[in-house]
Amino acid sequence: xxxxxxxxxxxxxxxxxxxxxxxxxxxxxxxxxxxxxxxxxxxxxxxxxxxxxxxxxxxxxxxxxxxxxxxxxxxxxxxxxxxxxxxxxxxxxxxxxxxxxxxxxxxxxxxxxxxxxxxxxxxxxxxxxxxxxxxxxxxxxxxxxxxxxxxxxxxxxxxxxxxxxxxxxxxxxxxxxxxxxxxxxxxxxxxxxxxxxxxxxxxxxxxxxxxxxxxxxxxxxxxxxxxxxxx
Numbered sequence: 001x002x003x004x005x006x007x008x009x010x011x012x013x014x015x016x017x018x019x020x021x022x023x024x025x026x027x028x029x030x031x032x033x034x035x036x037x038x039x040x041x042x043x044x045x046x047x048x049x050x051x052x053x054x055x056x057x058x059x060x061x062x063x064x065x066x067x068x069x070x071x072x073x074x075x076x077x078x079x080x081x082x083x084x085x086x087x088x089x090x091x092x093x094x095x096x097x098x099x100x101x102x103x104x105x106x107x108x109x110x111x112x113x114x115x116x117x118x119x120x121x122x123x124x125x126x127x128x129x130x131x132x133x134x135x136x137x138x139x140x141x142x143x144x145x146x147x148x149x150x151x152x153x154x155x156x157x158x159x160x161x162x163x164x165x166x167x168x169x170x171x172x173x174x175x176x177x178x179x180x181x182x183x184x185x186x187x188x189x190x191x192x193x194x195x196x197x198x199x200x201x202x203x204x205x206x207x208x209x210x211x212x213x214x215x216x217x218x219x220x221x222x223x224x225x226x227x228x229x230x231x
Contacts, residue, residue, distance in 0.1 A: 072227030102145035185216035199227035
């Protein structure tokens with residue numbers, strides 16, 4: 001049953017689909033049913049060890065499991081999901097899609113044996129400007145469904161030189177070199193950690209984060225994101 005107050009709020013402040021912009025029904029969240037059906041899913045649930053996301057990290061860092069919800073294409077309808085999440089102050093989009101994705105991953109045992117979730121950190125300045133860390137929003141929504149704790153103080157981001165958006169693969173690697181620092185190794189030592197980001201393009205950011213986490217010793221790493229750019 002949908003409450004009177006929910007109906008009233010929707011009448012006063014109607015919600016729009018993050019992809020097509022159409023008004024959402026009371027039963028729809030973040031994206032409409034049509035866009036949800038057409039969402040270019042990665043289907044990573046078929047194999048968490050050998051899929052497009054996992055192959056991005058082969059030969060770079062040891063990844064136990066890897067998954068992303070959808071394929072991201074710049075200037076496409078689905079790109080609006082990430083744009084609104086990061087730049088238009090709509091953290092609820094990330095949280096809603098993350099919860100939906102987690103519910104799909106739980107029956108496939110993606111979270112089996114994992115101990116905690118670590119979101120990719122932002123610099124303090126960038127987080128103040130944005131008002132939130134979109135990766136942390138996703139991580140907390142995932143943790144809520146998977147019943148995993150979220151660790152936000154395991155490492156920090158020291159620098160944010162330039163946006164990764166328009167950079168080539170080698171430039172992305174250089175842009176995040178020494179950008180992160182492990183601050184609380186005891187929080188992750190000997191644990192299976194799920195690294196969470198909003199989007200994976202070349203994997204440079206997650207590789208840099210994972211390299212720091214591995215310094216704690218005995219750490220196993222898996223990765224998850226909402227979007228994935230297929231090269």
